Amino acid sequence: MHFDPTDEQRRWRDLAREFAEGEIRPRAAELDREQKFPYDIVERMTDLGLMGLTVPEQYGGSGGDFVGYNLALEEICRADTSVGITMEAHVSLGCAPLVAFGTEEQKRRYLGEEIRGGRKLWAFGLTEENAGTDAGGTETTAELVDGQWVVNGSKKWITNGGTEITGGVTAIAKTGTRENGKPELTAIIVPQDTPGFTRGPGYEKLGWRASDQRQLYFEDVTVPEGNTLGERGKGFRQFLSTLDAGRVAVGALSVGLAQACLDEALVRARERRQFGRSISEFQAIQFKLADMAMEVELARNMVLKAAWLKDEGRPFGREASMAKVFASEAAKRAADGAVQIWGGEGFMEGSAVARYWRQVKINEIGEGTSEINRQIIARSLLTDETATEAKGKMVAQ
Ligand SMILES: Cc1cc2nc3c(=O)[nH]c(=O)nc-3n(C[C@H](O)[C@H](O)[C@H](O)COP(=O)(O)OP(=O)(O)OC[C@H]3O[C@@H](n4cnc5c(N)ncnc54)[C@H](O)[C@@H]3O)c2cc1C
Known part of the structure; x- marks a missing residue:
């Protein structure tokens, strides 16, 4: 090794x-x-x-x-x-x-x-007003009429959904009902300039403010049947597997942010003097720095191990969920610690650590919340299923 x-x-x-x-x-x-x-x-x-x-x-x-x-x-x-x-x-x-x-x-x-x-840019549209964690509740429909999909419905918070350089979205739509009563979900490629496909304005957000998220609307949006991603009815498996890999990447995103918090905390700890000496000489500050450094290191290793498993073609869903939960929560602790070390300055608009503190929260929500990832991890441990199988059964229930 x-x-x-x-x-x-x-x-x-x-x-x-x-x-x-x-x-x-x-x-x-x-x-x-x-x-x-x-x-x-x-x-x-x-x-x-x-x-x-x-x-x-x-x-x-x-x-x-x-x-x-x-x-x-x-x-x-x-x-x-x-x-x-x-x-x-x-x-x-x-x-x-x-x-x-x-x-x-x-x-x-x-x-x-x-x-x-x-x-x-290409976007991925899964989330809807009534289908967040429970993607089985997808209400956007696609009906096959004379060899064309006719898509109706809407999506929410879709990243890169409405920039001037967006090429389109791969949207998950309900295309039927299975024999067991569960929805048949299909991923359909919808190019940006398709008539009836429109976008809402950007959102006011706590963080990720320079990124683009939109509500997307489909009103009798008609695309060829050939725009089915892969095969009809495979949308469910496709988004589960897409999110497995996405979780590793959100882990990497969290590690980058946690490292930035540690960088800023070190700068302030070295520069700030109180009681006639650098605050870095106080053990309370040193322990905070040490805890942050340990968590950044561990989170990075978890992310890279999950990424390596994927590159090796081995199951990586459980490790992806673990990396995402740990890294996103470590980043939150790092942002909190960095603001604490910066003191009042860290509370001021314009300070980097204040920005990090606002930005960090979304990492525990996007591409599977911490709650759902903990359930995936636990269920895969208890049933000996791969994490993707466990998630599949959970969401299908
Ligand atoms: C900035 C931003 C960008 C996004 N980008 C995209 C994108 O590009 N594409 C896309 O498709 N989506 C996107 N999303 C949506 C994102 O993936 C969802 O917000 C996320 O999946 C959670 O769904 P929800 O917000 O509806 O929360 P909900 O599903 O309403 O959950 C609310 C709370 O209930 C908990 N909960 C729900 N179900 C259970 C359960 N069974 N057991 C225990 N707890 C549960 C959750 O963990 C959470 O704490 C984005 C969201 C944001 C805010």
């Missing part, structure tokens, strides 16, 4: 770090304040190959592995998680299902011609 990244993984990490430190970090506070989507940054990340990192080269991507992607994502998120979630949602939720389940024609068309490894 060894813990060294390969040369290629190291290259992705270093490239992302250099870009993030040079071009994202200096603008992170402004991006948060102005709540504007950073088109120029995304374009540069596309040029660098980061937005198509795990997309195979024959479809216009960079052909990188999952460990390399998570290392790069951590670095982007260490500078800013708004930019990080734009990358994560595009790579893990937008491109990955097309790569994993798309037909050859769909991959060539949507990844190659339209996305070109990130030239356009």
Whole structure:
């Protein structure tokens, strides 16, 4: 066993770090304040190959592995998680299902011609007003009429759903009812310019303010049957597997943010003097720093182990849930500790740690809440099922 990244993984990490430190970090506070989507940054990340990192080269991507992607994502998120979630949602939720389940024609068309490894962003639409954790409650419908899907309904909070460079969304729709009375769910590719497909305004958010989330509306949206992602009725399996991998990436996003909190805490601990000495000399502060460092290290190892299992083609769902829960909660503790070490300054608008404290909460919610991930972990332990099987049964109940 060894813990060294390969040369290629190291290259992705270093490239992302250099870009993030040079071009994202200096603008992170402004991006948060102005709540504007950073088109120029995304374009540069596309040029660098980061937005198509795990997309195979024959479809216009960079052909990188999952460990390399998570290392790069951590670095982007260490500078800013708004930019990080734009990358994560595009790579893990937008491109990955097309790569994993798309037909050859769909991959060539949507990844190659339209996305070109990130030239356009692709979104993944699962959540609805009445279908959050319980995706089985999907109310958006798609009916097959003369070889065309007619989609009706709406989606909520869809990341990258309404930017000027969004190519479209892969939407989960109810296409029938199974013999056991459960819904048949199918993933349908809906290009952005399809008539009847419209988007709501962006949301006012606690964090991720420079990223794009939209309500999406489908009113008699008609697309060819050939826009079925893979096969009809496979939507359920497809989104479970997509979210397994997405959870690892949200873990990496959390590690990047936790590392940023530790970085800022160290700066303040060294600089701030009270009682005639640096506050870093007080054991209470030292223990906080030590706890943060241990948790960052552990969270990073959990994320990379889950990512490595995926690259090896081995089951990784349980480890993905564990990494996501631990890393997101460690990041929350790190943000809290960083604000505490900054004292009143950390409570001021404009301070980096105040921003981190606002941003960190969503990591425990998006792509499966901590509650649902704990249930997946426990159920897979108790029943000896893989985590994906356990989740499948839970959601189908
Ligand atoms: C900024 C942002 C970006 C997002 N991006 C996307 C996106 O790109 N695509 C997309 O499809 N979705 C997206 N989402 C939606 C996100 O995945 C959901 O918010 C998440 O799945 C939780 O659903 P919910 O918010 O409806 O919570 P609910 O399902 O209403 O849950 C509320 C609470 O109840 C708990 N709960 C629910 N069921 C159970 C249970 N069986 N046992 C125990 N506890 C339970 C939950 O853990 C949670 O604490 C985004 C959300 C946000 C806020």
